[in-house]
Amino acid sequence: MASGKVLGHVQDVPGRKKAKVRAPVPEDASWITPETMYRGLELHFFAHLNLADDADRQLSELGFGRTHHRILYFVSRTPGITVGEMLSILRVTHQNVQRGLGELVRKGLIEQRTSMVDRRQRQLFITGEGQELFDQLTKRQFERISRAYSAAGQTAVKGFWKVLWHMIEDSDREWLERGSSKDA
Amino acid sequence: MASGKVLGHVQDVPGRKKAKVRAPVPEDASWITPETMYRGLELHFFAHLNLADDADRQLSELGFGRTHHRILYFVSRTPGITVGEMLSILRVTHQNVQRGLGELVRKGLIEQRTSMVDRRQRQLFITGEGQELFDQLTKRQFERISRAYSAAGQTAVKGFWKVLWHMIEDSDREWLERGSSKDA
DNA sequence: AATTTTATGTCAATAAGCTTGTACTATACG
DNA sequence: CGTATAGTACAAGCTTATTGACATAAAATT
Numbered sequence: 521m522a523s524g525k526v527l528g529h530v531q532d533v534p535g536r537k538k539a540k541v542r543a544p545v546p547e548d549a550s551w552i553t554p555e556t557m558y559r560g561l562e563l564h565f566f567a568h569l570n571l572a573d574d575a576d577r578q579l580s581e582l583g584f585g586r587t588h589h590r591i592l593y594f595v596s597r598t599p600g601i602t603v604g605e606m607l608s609i610l611r612v613t614h615q616n617v618q619r620g621l622g623e624l625v626r627k628g629l630i631e632q633r634t635s636m637v638d639r640r641q642r643q644l645f646i647t648g649e650g651q652e653l654f655d656q657l658t659k660r661q662f663e664r665i666s667r668a669y670s671a672a673g674q675t676a677v678k679g680f681w682k683v684l685w686h687m688i689e690d691s692d693r694e695w696l697e698r699g700s701s702k703d704a
Numbered sequence: 705m706a707s708g709k710v711l712g713h714v715q716d717v718p719g720r721k722k723a724k725v726r727a728p729v730p731e732d733a734s735w736i737t738p739e740t741m742y743r744g745l746e747l748h749f750f751a752h753l754n755l756a757d758d759a760d761r762q763l764s765e766l767g768f769g770r771t772h773h774r775i776l777y778f779v780s781r782t783p784g785i786t787v788g789e790m791l792s793i794l795r796v797t798h799q800n801v802q803r804g805l806g807e808l809v810r811k812g813l814i815e816q817r818t819s820m821v822d823r824r825q826r827q828l829f830i831t832g833e834g835q836e837l838f839d840q841l842t843k844r845q846f847e848r849i850s851r852a853y854s855a856a857g858q859t860a861v862k863g864f865w866k867v868l869w870h871m872i873e874d875s876d877r878e879w880l881e882r883g884s885s886k887d888a
Numbered sequence: 889a890a891t892t893t894t895a896t897g898t899c900a901a902t903a904a905g906c907t908t909g910t911a912c913t914a915t916a917c918g
Numbered sequence: 919c920g921t922a923t924a925g926t927a928c929a930a931g932c933t934t935a936t937t938g939a940c941a942t943a944a945a946a947t948t
Contacts, residue, residue: 547854549854551858552850552853557853560861561845562781563865566868566872566873566876566879566880567748567871567872568748569876570871570872571745573795603897604895611753612935613936614897614937615935615936618896618897618898619935638894639945640895640942640943640944641894641895641944642895642897661741661745662738664871665741665744665745666736668868668870669736669740669744669867671870672863673866676863677863678860679856679860679863679864679866680744680860680866680867681743682856682857682860682864683860683863684747684750684852685856686855687755687851689750692753692754693750695750769904771905787924788923788925797908799906799907800907802927803906822924823914823915824914824915824916824925825915825925
C-alpha cells in the first residue's frame with residue numbers, strides 16, 4: 521500500500537482519469553500534431569543516447585555490456601528478484617541473462633540465495649562490491665538527470681514523469697509500482 | 705523558418721537561462737533525491753523499451769535492424785543530409801551506415817544525389833516508397849505518444865520536453881535545432 | 889508414490905552485428 | 919600538381935544474441 525508514496529510524485533495517479541471529472545470543453549487536442557510527436561520522439565531518442573553513453577563507456581572498460589548493467593540495475597532496485605522475474609521484465613533471452621548473471625555472480629557482484637518460499641527459485645541480491653560498481657555506473661546518469669531536473673524545475677519534472685508514465689505499457693508499469701510489499 | 709514554431713513549444717528557449725533573471729530564493733532543490741532520479745531513469749528506460757518494441761517488430765519482419773530505422777528517420781527528417789552528417793549524429797560506424805544505407809538505396813527507399821555544392825558529397829533523400837515504410841514504422845510510436853500526450857495534457861508535455869531538452873548534450877541539440885537554415 | 893510441470897542452469901552450434909583495416913575513386917583546395 | 923576529404927567496397931575478426939537439447943531439483947498433481 522506504500523505504492524502511493526512513490527506514485528504521488530509522478531502524476532495524478534495512473535488509474536484515475538481526471539478528465540472524467542467534468543469535460544465541458546472537448547479537451548482541445550489540436551496541439552497534438554505530427555510535429556509535436558516527432559519532437560517528443562527525437563528528444564527522447566537523444567536523451568536516451570546520452571544516458572546510455574554515460575554508462576557504456578565505463579561498462580566496456582570492465583568488459584561488461586548492457587545486459588550486465590540491466591541485471592545489476594534490476595537486482596539492485598529489486599533485491600530478491602528471481603531469475604524468472606528478470607526474464608519477464610528485461611528484454612533478454614534465457615541464455616543471455618544466464619551468461620551475464622553467471623559472470624556477475626562469479627565476480628562477486630551478485631549473490632544468489634535459494635528462495636525459502638519456493639526452493640526452485642534463486643533470489644538475487646547485489647553485494648556491497650556490486651553496489652559500488654553500480655553506483656559508479658549510474659553516477660554520470662544521475663549527474664545528467666540532476667542537471668536536467670534542476671534546470672527544468674519541479675513542475676516540468678512532474679510533467680516529464682506524467683507523460684512517460686502514460687507512455688508505458690501496463691505490463692511494465694507493474695515493476696515500477698513494485699515495492700508496495702518489499703522495498704525493505 | 706518553421707523551426708521557431710516547433711521550438712516554441714518545447715521550452716523557454718534553449719540558450720537562455722531564465723534563472724539568471726533573478727534568484728532571490730536559493731531555488732530549493734531538496735526534491736532532487738536519488739529516488740526521484742531513479743524514478744526518471746526507470747520511466748525513461750521503460751518508455752524507450754516500449755517505443756523501440758513498437759518499431760522493432762515490423763523492422764525485423766522486413767529484415768531490417770535499428771540502423772536502418774535510424775537512417776530512414778534522419779533522412780526523412782533531414783532531407784538532403786549527407787553521409788558524413790549522419791555519421792556524426794548517429795552512433796554508428798562508417799561501415800555500418802554504409803551497409804544499411806546501401807541496402808536501403810538498393811531497395812529504392814532512399815535516393816542519393818550528388819551535392820551541387822561539393823560534388824564529393826551525396827545528399828540523401830527518402831523516396832515515396834521509403835516514406836511509406838517509414839510512416840508505417842512510426843505509426844505505432846505515434847499512437848503511443850499521442851495517447852500519452854493527450855492523457856497527460858499539454859502542460860505536462862511541455863515539462864516533458866523541457867526536462868529532456870536539458871538532458872541532452874549540446875552536440876546533439878544541434879540537430880534538434882536544425883532547420884533554421886535548411887528545412888526547405 | 890508416480891508423473892508432470894516449473895524454475896534454473898549448462899553446453900554447443902549458429903546466426904547477427906559491429907569493428908577494423910585496407911583499397912580505390914572522385915573531388916576539393918592550395 | 920599534391921594532399922586532404924567524402925564516399926564506396928570488401929573481408930577478416932570479434933563480440934553478442936538466439937536456439938535447441940539436456941540435466942536437476944523441487945513443487946504440483948493425480
